[in-house]
Amino acid sequence: MEEYFAHLAIISSVITDDEMYERVPLEYNRKWNPKNPRLPRMPKPYEGEEFGISFSSTLANTESIELHIANLLARLEPHVEGIASLADRGCYVQFGCAVYMISAPPIYFSPDQIQQIGRMKAGLDLDLYIMREDPDPTPDSPDTPNL
DSSP states (O other), rough: EEEEEEEEEESSSOOOOOHHHSSSOOOOOOEETTOOOOTTTSSSOTTTTTTTEEEOOOTTTTTTTTHHHHHHHHHHHHGGHHHHHHHTTOOOOEEEEEEESSSOOOOOOOEEEEEHHHTOEEEEEEEEEOSSOSOOOOOOOOTTTTO
């Protein structure tokens, strides 16, 4: 099954998650701090990060990646200045997409979308996960690992 996700993460070792939320008062998906640590699989661009907040698209994971990108950017548009101000204060800001498909899809960002990501002073992370058509190989398959 193909799945698509888009998210924006703001992370810092100095600026607290509550301060981030004050600058970007938008319903978040995850928020973490030393008392409530982040999930292990979340992005970790540098050592020492302790605070963070993340926002995701609100669409079903079966919608196209282009729709996820547009949905999340529309949610974030009123908060571009607040996000950029956090980047100016040393926060790491990352706009990310994840695609799980059988074959690599084309991913298109319009010039306006690229400009909006730039105005937020965000890095761009694209993760493509190519999945097998047969998720359960037979024991005789050459793709079956010998453990």
